Amino acid sequence: MDTSGFSLVQAVVLLAAATVAVPLFRRLGLGSVLGYLAAGLAVGPFGLGLISSPETLLHTAELGVVMFLFIIGLEMRPAKLWTLRRQIFGLGVAQVATCGILLTLVATAAGVSFPVAVVGAMGFVLSSTAVIMQLLQEQGETTSAEGQRSISILLLEDLAIVPLLALVALWGALANPADANTAPFWQSAAIAVIGLAALLIAGHWLLDPFFRIIARTGAREVLTAAALLVVLGSAVFMQSVGLSMAMGAFVAGVLLAESNFRHQLEADIEPFRGILLGLFFLSVGMSLNLQIVAGEWRMVLGGVIVFMLVKGLGIYAVARLTRTTHATAMQRTALFAQGGEFAFVLYAAATAAGIFDGRASAIMSAIVIISMALTPIVLLVQAKMRRGALITDLSGIDKADGLRGQVLCIGFGRFAQVASQALLAQRVELSVIESNVDMIRSAANFGFKVHYGDGTRLDVLRASGAETAEVIVVCVDNPETANRIVELCQSAFPMTKLYVRSYDRGHSLRLIKAGVAFQLRETFESALVFSKAVLTGLGFEEEQARDAINEVRQRDAERLELELIGGLERGRLFVRGNLAAPEPLPLFKPRPKSKE
The missing domain is CATH 3.40.50.720 (NAD(P)-binding Rossmann-like Domain)
Known part of the structure; x- marks a missing residue:
């Protein structure tokens, strides 16, 4: 088989492996993620050897994570995202900082040097966005209160990759002064902030008109191409300013969350998202180096167990300190106890900077991959324990x-x-x-x-x-x-x-x-009845109070209809002249108090 590049035969092999493994694992109750990982391991260079270059596939398959984050962004309206700011920068920071400190202390106690311990620990702290979001979606939990907290933590972890990469570059520059030609941290941070602001401004003012123009052509395939252009363009732009591609796609989705084209965009992107996300999990499974696992099995197995237990302890402690119930804290612990795909990015940067050697990078990558594979199993065990507790609670x-x-x-x-x-x-x-x-x-x-x-x-x-x-x-x-x-x-x-x-x-x-x-x-009708009682209590005639309430009800209905029509007009595929904004309607016209 040709292994110089990604051939059509290799694509057939991957599709066949996924088609066999995923339904089987779902039938066993282990979830599709573990099925993809097992299929990748089976056909990869350390399995049957049908594909020998998983790195090439991994870079392409990362687009699945990008599109997944775009779909999630479409569900997160800006106002809703603003309400989550305390969870993102409060709960998210608390969990990342707590788990990072604990894992660093564990690695240092094991005799690892401080820079290697910090980078290894923080890479493991960044949980798998792809795994967690896939599991949340399969369980129908993305819109629940706990699902929103999980998404908030993932967003903070996505942001955390930026200072972590800067820290790796700084350590690399200090260790190799002759190669210290990278930009200072403040400059990189300024570029990232300016780039994010530019994307927000462009998205707010340009995206909806852009899709309206495309929609007027009536060509469905062009609208699909435009959707892919926005997702991938935003991702590439964010990557060029030092942020992650996933962050760019998520921001683009949030900016289009209020758009009249939201459902159409979601339908167009969904098939690409599903296939590429599956390829991502397949490539992660292929990347597991079984030779390293076999040769360093004590260190790999010990690292998986200790890192997952310590990280889980930190997650549970933060959850309980923020007044989360025991059952919810356990569920969050099981969901976030693994490492994630951003660890591969961080470890690659650490290897390039001279902080990691090849052996350390391979061992840490193996620990992360095995922890990702164990996540569905851990969640399955936790769910059974939870259902057992529920049976007791549901007695009678x-x-x-x-x-x-x-x-x-x-x-x-x-x-x-x-x-x-x-x-x-x-x-x-x-x-x-x-x-x-x-x-x-x-x-x-x-x-x-x-x-x-x-x-x-x-x-x-x-x-x-x-x-x-x-x-x-x-x-x-x-x-x-x-x-x-x-x-x-x-x-x-x-x-x-x-x-x-x-x-x-x-x-x-x-x-x-x-x-x-x-x-x-x-509360609408009850508030009207309440205000009518207040009017009669002030001495207004019963008929006057009733008329005032009916006028409030009528004007509210008119205002609601105008807002609805205005929203529909903005989403039409043609323009019917200039529509003037309606005059604001008063709540009700004041009536004179009855004279006795």
Whole structure:
């Protein structure tokens, strides 16, 4: 076989290996990531030897991680990302710093020199974005609260590669003064900040008009090419200013999160993302040097066990100190206890700078790869332990299974408890599911039959009777969870009417655009009733107070319609002249107080 480059025959070998291994590992409950790693190991230079140059494939397959981060960015609206700033720079910094210090101390105690210990430890601290995001997506956890915290930590780790590479370059320059021709750190940092600002400005002002122009051509393939251009162009630009390609793709995705072309872009990128991400895991599996593992098995095995245990201890400690529950802290520990793909970048830079020799680099890379391969297994064990604890917690509570009702209610908080009373009074067949065990037990004390079930899982929705229900009522507290349920129901049960509790005006607009049958902001009507009572208490006539409230309701509906039409107009593929911005509508016209 020709091994001088990546040939078509090698592509067939990789596709065949993935096609066999991934379904098998998923059937065994081990996940697709471990399947890809095993397939890569089998066909790589240290397995059957069908492919002898995994490094070439690895550089190409990194584009899968880039596109994955772009897809994640599309789900992270700028306002939502801003709300995560404390988790990114608080929780993320705390976890990276704590684990880095602990692992450095362990490596130093083992007799490793300080520079090698720091670089080796920090490379292992940077968890695998590809593995974690793939697992979160498979579990449907990317939009959950804990999923958002995990993404925040990953973003900070992505940013941390910049100062770490600068630190490696600085140590290399100090060790080899004759070769110290690299730019100073402050200059590199300034270039990175200016480059990031330039990408943000260009993305804010140019991306949406750019895609609008492309869409007017009506050529679907050109729109796909434009999407790839934006993703890869942003990634290459960020890499040129010293940041990671993944960061560039993520920023581009965030900038397009509010775009009217978001769903189209996601559909265009998804096939490329899936294939290239699979190739990335295959190439990582091929890179595992079995000769080093066999020759240095004590050091490799000890490094994997000690590094994962110490890093897990640091993650758990930070999670508990930030008031996270034991179960959630254990889940985060299992998810982040491995090394990641950025370790290969850092170790390569350390080798080039003379900090690592070939043996140290191979051993550390083997430790990272084995830890990545163990992550699905660790998560599987942790999930079984968690399910065992859940069985105890769910004693006396019925799970959602085989439910059949005219109406399916998802969530049974204060809002749903009030909304369901009229339905029950009219003897409507009502099935209710809720994921909060305490809420289920509390409802049982008042005679409500509520089943345990997570509405963001399609299998639970089917078991709850969503396929046969005439109406699905979504009454959950979290808007992101509500959006996820709406997307699942519209995709799997398009003929079922959706009535959704809305969080605020922005959430209402998104629900209307999504095409739900009815939405209502949770506090809107109660606030109107409250203000009407205040008016009558001040001496206004009942009719005056009622008219004022009706005018507020009407003007709010008009304002909502104008905002909706404005958003649709910005996304049209043609221009109908200049639209003037509507005048702001007052809440209501003041009425004179009645004279006695």
